[in-house]
Amino acid sequence: MKGWVEFLKRKSDKPIKITEVCLRDGSHVMQHQYTEAQVRRVARELDEAGMHYIEVSHGDGLGGSTLQYGKSLVDEMKLIEAAVDECQNSKVAVLLLPGIGTVHELKQAHELGASLVRVATHVTEADVSAQHISMARELGMETLGFLMMAHMAPTEKLVEQAKLMESYGAQAVYVTDSAGALLPQEVKEKIAALRNSLSIEVGFHAHNNLSLAVANTLTAIEEGATRIDGSIRCLGAGAGNAQTEVLLSVLDRMGVNLGIDIYKMMDLAENTVGPMIPRAQEINRGSLVLGYAGVYSSFLLHAERAGQRFGIDSRDILIELGKRKVVGGQEDMILDVAAELAKARKLEV
Amino acid sequence: MKGWVEFLKRKSDKPIKITEVCLRDGSHVMQHQYTEAQVRRVARELDEAGMHYIEVSHGDGLGGSTLQYGKSLVDEMKLIEAAVDECQNSKVAVLLLPGIGTVHELKQAHELGASLVRVATHVTEADVSAQHISMARELGMETLGFLMMAHMAPTEKLVEQAKLMESYGAQAVYVTDSAGALLPQEVKEKIAALRNSLSIEVGFHAHNNLSLAVANTLTAIEEGATRIDGSIRCLGAGAGNAQTEVLLSVLDRMGVNLGIDIYKMMDLAENTVGPMIPRAQEINRGSLVLGYAGVYSSFLLHAERAGQRFGIDSRDILIELGKRKVVGGQEDMILDVAAELAKARKLEV
Incomplete structure (x- = not known):
């Protein structure tokens, strides 16, 4: 497998950073009913395992707790504060969809200790992120752009939109496969195009509706993506994301060690997250059809x-x-x- | 996606044939407690969907119903007969591990209407399959070789063993990733080597312990494998196999239509197989560790x-x-x- 590691090194010299999204993307599965105790325990154990970033927000991002998107059991600000409190080393991230969340909530999350924000828009609507990206940079937060439903835009359009986010001050742009609809060769093309067109880092966020989340993520890494999302035990919307403990095990088999303790991640998945999930994150007819059709859940x-x-x-x-x-x-x-x-x-x- | 289809065509001119293994590999998950009614219903619905082959045997192959491997609730011969009875078009396949099953059981299965057999050995022990392969050919059965735990042998060894099976009369040889331990680039190397060294067809049987079953299967197809296994709803040992209805949906997205009705497969997974499975086939700590370590379950x-x-x-x-x-x-x-x-x-x- 050494050849593969060499290959990785050639496409990007930046280290790979993992963001665990189960406390945000998984909030959909939990119907936004996360308790503070659950968030504390998961955050603490992720921190102990050495996770790089932990995203905590309503499933639809800051300000998502509404009748339309689903009311949270516990105010997300309380959950962000709790996660920050538990973390010695991991950084706490938040998600912000302009139109749902506002600069007001972003400031509040920042004051509570969130140090990274992903500003997310539909893949063709990057222009609505200008104000939020620039404000996040002013606050001194690490600021990344998130282009959702990336399968809906041709690669040239994706590049154009990513460049907009870069121009607003984003420090990385993610290809976000919201519907889990991308095929490996599409991921390859899109990540390579961004890497060749941007001077900032490229990220990848997968969903597993077509059972390709881990493989697509490997392809993205191979093409130089360095900001990578996963959800432990696949605890994310639809069929979940790249299953974090599985992805880390595969990377380890390839000789890529990210400084995250794999055994601790496996135990966290088995003993903490598994029993918390209302239904197992297998690929059922509903999630498969969403990926196959490429539409919103x-x-x-x-x-x-x-x-x-x-x-x-x-x-x-x-x-x-x-x-x-x-x-x-x-x-x-x-x-x-x-x-x-x-x-x-x-x-x- | 057209380029991909062209690519497929270049590597093999044979049609891709799918074998559904849930009534054999899934027997492990069902603790060998399949009822005749379950087998009849699954076989009938698979037949109606247009499945090419349906494998029916004890999880460890013909003759596996023992204290050591687990007693079957219903005699596998009765289940084979029932499946044959339900099928208008699908062919019924059996699995035979020399040492567990014998030529006696093979003849019986053949008389009951099984028309294809996979003769399976450990990847380095193809020589024990000579008698069984030759007997199956004499019976007029379609006869394929199955090299299990393929990740344990270097590619040259795998090629040597596959050539032995070919010399005994096998009409195809499978790379069988029993532990779900193979990485995509290893699949690529192994399938390409077999395709270049054999004059018979090449097959691939995946397990999903590292969440790579569908992606590895796509890689195998891309490299020219034409005999492909899947299990509906991932109903196979460990974390299951390539999830058949997902694999077919992905191939369809790529423009590859195999004549199997995808909606019927989705409905079968959701309404028939899903409710039958004792626990959802998610990747848990046990199955992950098996794939990560590359050992028997x-x-x-x-x-x-x-x-x-x-x-x-x-x-x-x-x-x-x-x-x-x-x-x-x-x-x-x-x-x-x-x-x-x-x-x-x-x-x-």
């Missing part, structure tokens, strides 16, 4: 309802929505698409 | 006991066993290794 229930109403398989609706690159906020399109499909089917008969 | 419990007795982490024992390439039947080595590690640790202190 929130579309699933809407499509099932629309399918019943129009007598159409919800999967056909989701696939059509994916083709049309329908995004969050356009949920009214779901009924339209179902009606169109039903009409087209009638014409066929 | 049966070693896990032994290593835990030995670890307790000698005050050693069972993972250190398993990793050492993997390094020494200890195989099934050598379980007495586990205590020896534990004792050695304990002694070495004492000397260090």
Whole structure:
């Protein structure tokens, strides 16, 4: 495996940094019902294992605790404070989606000790992140850009948007595969393009809906991505993310040691996180269809309802929505698409 | 994605054939308690979806129903007969490990309608398969070789052993990643070497212990493997195999249609197989450690006991066993290794 390590070294000379996202992305799975005790225990054990960054926020980022996105059991600021309190070495990160969270919440999180922020926008809407990125830099936070639903944009568009985030002051830009829809060769192309076009670091955030999260992450690392997300026990939305303890074990097998204790991560997954998860993070029909169609997880229930109403398989609706690159906020399109499909089917008969 | 399809075509002109292994490899997970009704329903629905081959046998192959390997609830011959009875188009396959199963059981399975057999040996012991392969050919069965624990042999050794199987009359040879320990670049090397050295087809059987089963299978297909195994809902030993309905969805996204109905496979996974499985097939500490160490799943419990007795982490024992390439039947080595590690640790202190 030595050849592989040499290869890694050639594509980027920066160290690989892992962000554990189970306390943010996993908040969706927990239906935003994390208790302070849970967050404290997970953060403490991650810190003891040597995790680099721990992201703590509502699943939809700062300010996400609303009727629309799901009310948090415990105020995220209290959870951020608790995580910071438990960490000796790990840094606490937050997620901010402009439009959901505001600069006000970002300042508050920073005052409580969060030292890194990922400012996230849809892959074609980087321009809405300018103010937030610049404010985060002024606060002295490590500031990264997060281009969500990256599979929806051609690579040239992705590069253009990443350059915008770089120009606003982002210190890295992530390819964020929100729907778990990217195939390895697409990851390769997108990461390589960003690495060649940006002077800042490149990151990768996977979802496992097509069972490719760990493999896609390896591809991203091979192509020079150095900011890498994972969720322990796959505790993230949909089918989860790159399973952190698995990813670290594979990298170790390849001779890449990131200074994180693998045994401690395995124990944390088995004894702390596993028993906490309401349902095992296997790939079921729902998560598979989301990855296959390349759509938001929130579309699933809407499509099932629309399918019943129009007598159409919800999967056909989701696939059509994916083709049309329908995004969050356009949920009214779901009924339209179902009606169109039903009409087209009638014409066929 | 068109480039990828072209690429596939270049490496092999044979069609890709899928074998669903949940009724054999999944028998381990079911603790060999499959009922005839379960086998009938799964076989019928797989047949309706257009599955190419359905493997039905005890988890350890024909004749495996013993105190040592676990008693089957229902005689496997009855299950084979039931599956054959349900199938209009799918072919029923069996697994045979010389030493566990005999030519006698093979003949019986053939008479009941099984038309394909995989004759399986440890990766360095192909020579024990000569009689069984030749008998299967005489019976007129499609006869494939299965080289298990393929990660334990260097590629040259694997090629040598595959050539033996070819010389006995095997019509394809599988790289069988029994422990789910192979990394993508190792799969690439091994499949390419077999494709270049054999005139028969090459197959690949993955396990998901390192979350790489689907990705490794894509790599194998890319390198020209045409006989591919999967288990629906990941219902196979350890962390399961390449999850069949996921693999088919990914191939479809790449423009590769194998004539198997993806929606029917998704429904079968969700409505029939999912509710049947005693525990979700997520990657837990046990399955991860097996893949990381590259050892047999049966070693896990032994290593835990030995670890307790000698005050050693069972993972250190398993990793050492993997390094020494200890195989099934050598379980007495586990205590020896534990004792050695304990002694070495004492000397260090």
